[in-house]
Amino acid sequence: MIPVEGLPEVREGDDVAAQIAAVAELQDRDVVVVAHKVVSKAEGRVVRLDEIEPSAQALYLAADEDPRRLEVILRESARIVRTRPPLVIAETRHGFVCASAGVDASNASEPDTLVLLPEDPDASAVRLRDRLRGLTGADVVVIVSDSFGRAWRHGTTDVAIGCAGLAPLLDLQGERDATGYELHATVIAVADELAGAAELVRGKLNRVPVAVIRGFEPSGEGTARELVIPPERDLFR
Amino acid sequence: MIPVEGLPEVREGDDVAAQIAAVAELQDRDVVVVAHKVVSKAEGRVVRLDEIEPSAQALYLAADEDPRRLEVILRESARIVRTRPPLVIAETRHGFVCASAGVDASNASEPDTLVLLPEDPDASAVRLRDRLRGLTGADVVVIVSDSFGRAWRHGTTDVAIGCAGLAPLLDLQGERDATGYELHATVIAVADELAGAAELVRGKLNRVPVAVIRGFEPSGEGTARELVIPPERDLFR
Numbered sequence: 001m002i003p004v005e006g007l008p009e010v011r012e013g014d015d016v017a018a019q020i021a022a023v024a025e026l027q028d029r030d031v032v033v034v035a036h037k038v039v040s041k042a043e044g045r046v047v048r049l050d051e052i053e054p055s056a057q058a059l060y061l062a063a064d065e066d067p068r069r070l071e072v073i074l075r076e077s078a079r080i081v082r083t084r085p086p087l088v089i090a091e092t093r094h095g096f097v098c099a100s101a102g103v104d105a106s107n108a109s110e111p112d113t114l115v116l117l118p119e120d121p122d123a124s125a126v127r128l129r130d131r132l133r134g135l136t137g138a139d140v141v142v143i144v145s146d147s148f149g150r151a152w153r154h155g156t157t158d159v160a161i162g163c164a165g166l167a168p169l170l171d172l173q174g175e176r177d178a179t180g181y182e183l184h185a186t187v188i189a190v191a192d193e194l195a196g197a198a199e200l201v202r203g204k205l206n207r208v209p210v211a212v213i214r215g216f217e218p219s220g221e222g223t224a225r226e227l228v229i230p231p232e233r234d235l236f237r
Numbered sequence: 238m239i240p241v242e243g244l245p246e247v248r249e250g251d252d253v254a255a256q257i258a259a260v261a262e263l264q265d266r267d268v269v270v271v272a273h274k275v276v277s278k279a280e281g282r283v284v285r286l287d288e289i290e291p292s293a294q295a296l297y298l299a300a301d302e303d304p305r306r307l308e309v310i311l312r313e314s315a316r317i318v319r320t321r322p323p324l325v326i327a328e329t330r331h332g333f334v335c336a337s338a339g340v341d342a343s344n345a346s347e348p349d350t351l352v353l354l355p356e357d358p359d360a361s362a363v364r365l366r367d368r369l370r371g372l373t374g375a376d377v378v379v380i381v382s383d384s385f386g387r388a389w390r391h392g393t394t395d396v397a398i399g400c401a402g403l404a405p406l407l408d409l410q411g412e413r414d415a416t417g418y419e420l421h422a423t424v425i426a427v428a429d430e431l432a433g434a435a436e437l438v439r440g441k442l443n444r445v446p447v448a449v450i451r452g453f454e455p456s457g458e459g460t461a462r463e464l465v466i467p468p469e470r471d472l473f474r
Contacts, residue, residue, distance in 0.1 A: 001238070001452075082472040082473065084472060087472075089472060091389075096389075097388070097389040147423075147425070150387060150388075150426075151334070151387075151388040151389075151472075151473040152328075152333075152334040152388075152465065152466055152471060152473060153396070153426065153429070153464050153465065153466060154406055154424060154426065154463065154464050154465070154466050155405075155406045155407075155424045155425055155426030155427075155429070155464065156423070156424065156425055156426060157394070157425070157426050157429050157430050157433070158430070159390070168392075169391055169392045170392075186384075186393070187391060187392045187393065188384070188392055188393055188394070188436065189387075189390065189391065189392030189393060189394050190392075190437065192390070192392070192394050192433070193394050193395070193433035193434060193436055193437050194437065196394070196429070196430035196433045196434065197430060197433065197434035197437065199425065199430055200427065200430050200431065200434065200453060215238075216437060226391065227390050227391050227392065228389065228390065228391070229389055229390060229391050234389060235319040235321060235324070235326060235388075236319065236388040236389060236473070
């Protein structure tokens, strides 16, 4: 587990892969976990609060907080899952259920701006992976991560919202464990565990948005969209 | 991240700490993540299906599966959260919300038995930690882990159900990030991220129930009960 230190502050249009390649010595099969904020900022997914006009719903949901922030959250939401003003749990257009539809203020390069999730975090991961291969020759896995809260449990853990070069789910269904007992329903969300592990070394306040996990044997291919439970199988809609 | 290999099959009454100490070279501040199943088995938290008489509710919830298993799940549940027979999401007496109230068949030493969660996984963690210190002199963190599903997301990740020697939540509220922006609601469930990271090296089928994480700087003290959102703050009851 290697934090990637020395990255510059990211601005719109930056080549994040080149920034990573300049400071990290990547090897084949490394898992490169990138906090979504650097991806979002490079992709221009930042909004200025002074350009936002809050709707009546945003004013209601804001309680004592800034209604413009709630307006941005509503615009990023495909569905509101729960509210307790000013707290909003929403489903994003990608299908992720998370606080504030992934809209976040902390770590924005300037005050009075909000950082959105990437338009398509899986596509972002693919682009980063391809560019890293072009720059370094290393065939790596890329995970784009965000900190999500969980139902029933305090605190956030980092999860994968974008993924390239890895099957995000390790499916052990039908395999048998050492006692010969069939493992039911054992599908491990390895991409989420990798994102969480990376968070432990990245730290929140040290501005280390990227970590490399070496020694994990990645397998398969897939997208982080596979981590979303489809509506018809979702017991918590 | 070090998988602890060479552990024997655990039986009731076994001294798990001594088994770990015999094969792992522990150091101060190591985080020792132990799959709950070895703890549960050592503590005798195993039930034989042939001693279970299913209730009418268990028969209903079982659908085409073994109603005795559902009966055990009901007995381990403080509250049923969702059902889609034979799937039951329940709150355990500890307050954890998880599939089957944590009752599991896989990896049981013998068929026709079910492994329950420890009675008090935090107390189990404290006992393991104290015993490991007595045996090795090393002041370690102990996390007792289980694989939990998540609302809205496919797959399980390992989380902490017992904890000793670590504050399971790293609270950054009120601290400021590098741009001076206050971090709201940034409470990181480090114990869960450590449990998930350990799962990546333990593997499910290789019978490696223990992993050691070295180089993480643990801080504070606390219990895994702190990871449970109290009812009055729970948006998903």
